[in-house]
Amino acid sequence: MERVIGVMGGSGVYEIEGLEEARWQSVETPWGAPSDAVLTGVLSGVRMAFLPRHGRGHVHGPSSVNYRANIDALKQLDVTDLVSVSAVGSFREEMAPGDFVIVDQFIDRTFAREKSFFTSGCVAHVSVAHPVCDRLSDIAFEAARGTGVSVHRGGTYLAMEGPQFSSVAESRMYRDWGCDVIGMTNMPEAKLAREAEICYASVAMVTDYDSWHPGHGAVEITDILATLRANTANAKALVAALPGLLGATHAPCPHGCDRALEHAIMTAPEKRDPALVSKLSTVAGRVLKG
Ligand SMILES: CSC[C@H]1O[C@H](OP(=O)(O)O)[C@H](O)[C@@H]1O
Numbered sequence: 605m606e607r608v609i610g611v612m613g614g615s616g617v618y619e620i621e622g623l624e625e626a627r628w629q630s631v632e633t634p635w636g637a638p639s640d641a642v643l644t645g646v647l648s649g650v651r652m653a654f655l656p657r658h659g660r661g662h663v664h665g666p667s668s669v670n671y672r673a674n675i676d677a678l679k680q681l682d683v684t685d686l687v688s689v690s691a692v693g694s695f696r697e698e699m700a701p702g703d704f705v706i707v708d709q710f711i712d713r714t715f716a717r718e719k720s721f722f723t724s725g726c727v728a729h730v731s732v733a734h735p736v737c738d739r740l741s742d743i744a745f746e747a748a749r750g751t752g753v754s755v756h757r758g759g760t761y762l763a764m765e766g767p768q769f770s771s772v773a774e775s776r777m778y779r780d781w782g783c784d785v786i787g788m789t790n791m792p793e794a795k796l797a798r799e800a801e802i803c804y805a806s807v808a809m810v811t812d813y814d815s816w817h818p819g820h821g822a823v824e825i826t827d828i829l830a831t832l833r834a835n836t837a838n839a840k841a842l843v844a845a846l847p848g849l850l851g852a853t854h855a856p857c858p859h860g861c862d863r864a865l866e867h868a869i870m871t872a873p874e875k876r877d878p879a880l881v882s883k884l885s886t887v888a889g890r891v892l893k894g
């Protein structure tokens with residue numbers, strides 16, 4: 605099938621450059637309004653859809669981003685492969701500010717967000733044992749390497765609710781748990797992408813050492829913004845490299861991301877809530893039809 609690359613732009617990444625046929629498209633969803641309109645266009649012959657996670661001008665905080673609407677909107681635009689770009693704090697000396705980490709695991713400590721498309725009336729259970737797409741993550745890694753930035757393949761991302769940063773005690777505890785980086789947004793986004801059968805990869809840009817590091821003060825937003833500004837060019841170069849590396853055809857995902865719902869829906873057809881089934885037509889239409 606035709607590949608459409610989605611890019612979820614995090615803090616500091618509010619647009620992408622160089623798109624042909626570029627236009628900001630408003631998308632309505634049954635889950636409410638997405639964070640902003642979606643910038644669509646073509647890059648190196650591949651269709652692209654860019655959504656600034658917090659909206660242009662950074663309007664939505666991590667707890668108020670409508671993650672379901674964002675994923676539904678991208679699915680409506682036929683996104684097959686979604687690359688998230690995010691700012692993170694680091695729990696590892698060697699994952700230094702300025703480095704990129706291709707995240708491969710999550711610990712979800714968020715608690716004030718809608719985490720599933722499937723509620724009472726149409727229950728489904730997908731696997732997120734491997735919450736990112738390994739194929740897409742490989743490509744994101746290649747794209748990051750091509751920019752010359754120091755990049756780490758693999759890392760566990762602690763998703764916290766925020767918007768306040770962690771205390772020193774929390775920071776030390778997450779580090780002891782084996783987490784590598786911390787942020788506020790990749791959950792439930794990655795879970796919802798899996799429910800919507802979209803391949804998902806997370807590129808984390810390290811902006812700080814959170815608050816555990818004895819040689820660095822507690823994380824401050826001013827330091828984060830300075831590091832982000834310095835990294836914007838690398839993030840843009842990484843995104844620009846994706847279509848050339850991925851190509852215009854999405855072959856079936858070897859890890860099954862694009863078939864995650866195949867045996868996931870538990871609710872008997874006659875017991876399904878027609879109103880919810882209708883809301884699910886974009887993300888689950890493939891398996892709910894017929
Ligand atoms: C600007 S620091 C805190 C903010 O930045 C990260 O957002 P994103 O993942 O969209 O780059 C972090 O998760 C917080 O929401």
Ligand SMILES: Nc1ncnc2[nH]cnc12
Nearest residue numbers: 691692693786787788814
């Ligand atoms: N230290 C940190 N904690 C949570 N989110 C972040 N985003 C960037 N740095 C962060």
